[in-house]
Amino acid sequence: MRPLRQVRQERGWSRARLAHELERRAEGLHTLAKRVSLVRMISAWESGERDPSEPYRSLLCAAYRRSAEELGLGGEVNRYRSDIGLTYSPSLHETVLTLRGLAHLDEIKHTAVTHGKYMPEALNSACLDWLFGDAVNDLPQLEIKSVTSHDVDEIRAMTRAFDGLDRSFGGEHCRMLAVRYLQDRAIPMLRAPKPARIEREMFDVAAILCELIGWMAYDTSRHSLAQRYFTQALRLAEAAGNRAYAAYVIASMADQALYLARPGQALRLAQVAGNISNRVGVPVVTTEALMLEARAHAVQGDAQACRAALERAERSFHRGRPEIAPEWASHWDDKLFASHVGTCWLELGELNAARTFMGTAWDREEKQGRRYVYAASQLAHVALLQGEIEEAASLATTAVQSARGLTSHRSKSHLTALRKQLLPHAQVAYVREFEQKTQALEGRRSSLLQ
Template sequence: MGRQPKQPNTQLAELLAETGLPNKALARRVVERGRAVGVELRYDHTSVGRWLAGEQPNPPGPELVAECLTEVAGRRVTSAECGMTGGGEAADLGLEFSLSLAEATASATALWRSDVERRRFLVGASYAVAVYPAASMRWLTLPGPEHPVSAGFRRIGQSDVDAVRTMTTAFRDLDNRVGGGKVRSTVVHYLHSSVAPLLRGSYNERVGRQLFATTAELTKLAGWAAYDLEEHGLAQRYLIQALRMSRAAGDAGLGAEILAAMSHQATYVGRPGDAVDLARAAQIAARNAGLPALESECLMVEAHGHAARQDESACATSLNAAQRAYSRSDSGRPEWLDYFDEAYLSAKTAHCFRDLGDLPRAARYAEQSLDMSDGYLRGRAFNLCLLASAVADADPHEAVRIGGEALELAAGLESRRSYSYLREVRFRLAPYDQLADVGEFRRRVLAATKGTD
């Protein structure tokens, strides 16, 4: 039997006639809506013409078309009413801080499932500008406390929570030692196959709070690993879901830590204003948690945001406040904050001075940052690159020596951020390329990082 010809999409045609929306305008709206949630599309008026002729856009196209027509028509329009096969996950999956606990659980588990399935709209999703400010506002204004209880079939107890906590500790250690690329898929599979069934089980509020807290930690780690791979749109989705779960757990400290991670990423992708706002929201949560060391960390990421904005005065104010908060810190910090020590404080300070153009002070603090605990191999690679970048003008030969150490460490990591740090050193050494050791080092970095942009 021959192939059946496509049938014209009369439902879509009727909607376009009803709204008066030209093909070109619909295509533009769909592209813009996709971009707002980190999905890059290339639709134009000819694409809409093909849809009208009966062609089906790939997911999440049908959902985006329906959302755009909903906005223009002033009533709810589904993908089926557009004559399109929908039913897939929404393009903004994981980007919303859910209002209810049931929605939060459904959103997080759907994200894990879609990630395991490597759904196309998640692969290569770009950074969505507006979602972090919206999530932080929900975090600050959502009434509470919440009561995470469930009456599912399987009984969940303390041993189940402890098992997730043990796995989270192991994954966190691996992430620091080998980079996000070597652990991310394993973490996501564990969330999908082992943690999701726990969330759907039966537990009381005491167990539920612990379960949501440790799940938030692991979800945050999955987001951090995606960030380390520079999969920024995916990282956002995980960090927002982690923030929502920390809210369900009633854990203000963990919420502050996740907001600080969002701030860290916002500075990295060139959104320093958002980074400052996120850091300030994190400080509110840290103070509520009564953790001075955590407040110090949140002040440090605010300082970095100010430095990226070239606001030297505001940066100095935040750095001084961070030092004062750190001096008040005690030993009662949670395990997930163990990394925040004098070396980390020095590294963040060095970042600030580097971005402000004060390379001598950046070098001094970068040197101090190398006095760090064992096991943080990725962090050491970053700090070596930071020091090499800071001394490149003063002593390019020393920069090559230090950069060489970082290059050796990076070879054992799967971390795109480490490649970015190495490219920064290479850039700083460009004026001295005629020196034999500099030229050789720059060629080695180019070979190691080629194809990782």
Template sequence: MDRNRQLEGWLAQTGWSNKEIARQVASYATARGELQVRPDASSVRRWLDGMQPRPPVPAILADIISTKIGIRVTTYDLGLGEPTADRALTYHPSWTETVESVADLGRADVDRRNFLTSAPFAVIAALGPSRDWLLNTLDQLPVDRQRVRLEDVSAVQSMFAQFQQMDVFQGGGTGRLMLAAYMNDHVYPLLRRSHTEEVRGALYGAAAEQTYLLGWMAFDNGEHGIAQRYLIQALRLSEESRDPALGAHVLAGMADQATLMGHPTEGRKLAQAGRMGLKKDASPACLADLWTLEARALAAQGDTAATVRAVAEAERAFDRIDPVSEPEWARFIDSAYVFGELANAFRDIGRPTEAAFQASRSIEAAKLQGRARRGAMSHAAMAASHVQNRDLEAAHAAGLQTLKLSQRVKSSRTTSAVRDVSQRLRAFGPHPLVSDFAERARAVIAA
């Protein structure tokens, strides 16, 4: 066996003896309930000599070294193999494990490691975290903490709007890795430091907002396994912020993803959990979003009556929105977004007149704001309504707008919208307009 120089170098930075390293591993394992992990100084010496310790020892070593030296170290850095992507699917009761899981995820994301890019979406993984968040949110006690500077948190908060704007106008594939690097270097390290109660909620809230945004950007870019892991960790961070509206917002994103991935039953449950945890009048925008996504899930299930009721609730909540009083993360929940999603719900239950009406409202708002991604998706919904009304020329014209706008952003959702229009137009058979759009769509999808 070759000596593990990587592990040796990182352990040297801790200043611990082999005996102390063994004690730290055993102590951490006990706290995690891993009572079978009982290394001694000889065990540490064998690891340094190249022997591969059995799980969960590699992950424990990464965690205790990270805590000691103040920067995130992964099992990969220690020469002990790739960390597991499944760790980020867990809603950890332990705050320490939450911090290390999300930091692991960020490091692997920036490094574009193969184990993460191939991580699958696991629908069942979202339901447990939503239950835990709801139970803990409904019965929370204040926790005493110590200190981080307010200006540190303010700097994080000021960056959020910039990254969110980048996502809205350029697509999730444009700035996600830049945001992940920013989080790794500037935000997640703050979570390991002490702070006063005064800044506690703001710090955890800022971290949750940006971790959610990372998940949303990955979702928009079609990287659903990565997105799901970020969203689960954002939900856990939001619990620590003591902000039920923020947690409900994260659940909305999880609901959207579950429905899009073909699991509308789970999508509806996640949206309902968000509504149950949302305090009365906490955020009409978030409530409108949750009802909108519940409508999308119900439509995907084919429940027309329930979809119409959910749409009415979404519109009722939307009418109560006061943008000035809403949090920064809720800014995207506007007429372009809500009406566009409601158009998709009516499309899915075969109500083309209502779908076209909602799509036109969304298209107008998106055009005024210069939002190409939303405009592309709403033009696709408009095209679908024309297909359902058997109007090929109008469907083709709306599809061309989808194509045009989709090329201005980096978003897998706009590419999916183009593909959807192309598939729907096939209902008209071998017509020159169908062939024309299919040819144009192939070029866009390939690009």
């Protein structure tokens, strides 16, 4: 529930009563909208459709005897700046205000964030500020109910649920639910009184939730939005004293840069993540960073550097036993490892090796739709390059069928690319069958593949 509505309900006021209080305080000073319009305006403020301007903002603060910040009106943060969330702030107070403003603008689909462009230079600045800047815990605590370990467990459980839905059905499936939960439940807890140990845990779980929302945005091609959430997750991880997770967030940034065809930037980010994870001694993060480094080298055609990074990644992977891996990295397994390796070999044109590793990654019992679609698509690509048109079309059909119900733009982009690769072979019966099945599954004007 939004603070503005919550405060009104706690006082037992109706919207008409609040309108009366505003009118009383404005008398002789300001001319307000008529009562009917004012009540509608209050409803819009409380739902987040609009923000109150002056003099309404000041009158609300006076009526409730609360600050603009306490009422969720943005405080000193300009919530409509197009660069909101793109910077890494040393101030924890500013970070929380920024995150709250970002989540609000995301929820109401404000163009300040929904139409933003991916800014690689902002990522570079954020990493430098994280590595060499001073972090300040200047977050004031509101006089509200104290946070307990039960609250931390709740956020951890909700994040786990959101993560499971995302992996099964794609980023669009429950992203807005996660955003609302971050805004209405998690962010207020950051401001509540809590012991030092609980405070660190609270920042930790908030960082994980924030990074997950970033991944959901990335999966739905909202790349500027994803970048903003990743940057704020990095700051929260630092506040939690969890440098391993901070490095993991940097690896997520590298993954996104690689997807956006920026291998040079991906390489730099992956190397930063790898250096930090080596220092803190969390092998699974080192493995992910080295895998992304290897893939960046492969895209750039540097086979020697790619092989060296893969060898280091393999050693790190075998050190990172599942029982010692953090919960947030529990998805790392043999199939994910094989998928990254297979992608490297495919980029380098080593088709037999790519087929072997992608075959390991492609598990018919896989419950994570994106993994299944990706592995099947890559195997189809390998088969096509090896002249196995029938096999490629069969795998392509399997990939399309597996994408049903997924709300993942990444998966759709892999299938779109695969269809383009098969178009030159449209005269082959198996490819025509693939086209027919695709049209039957998605309709002749398929939103999935067109």
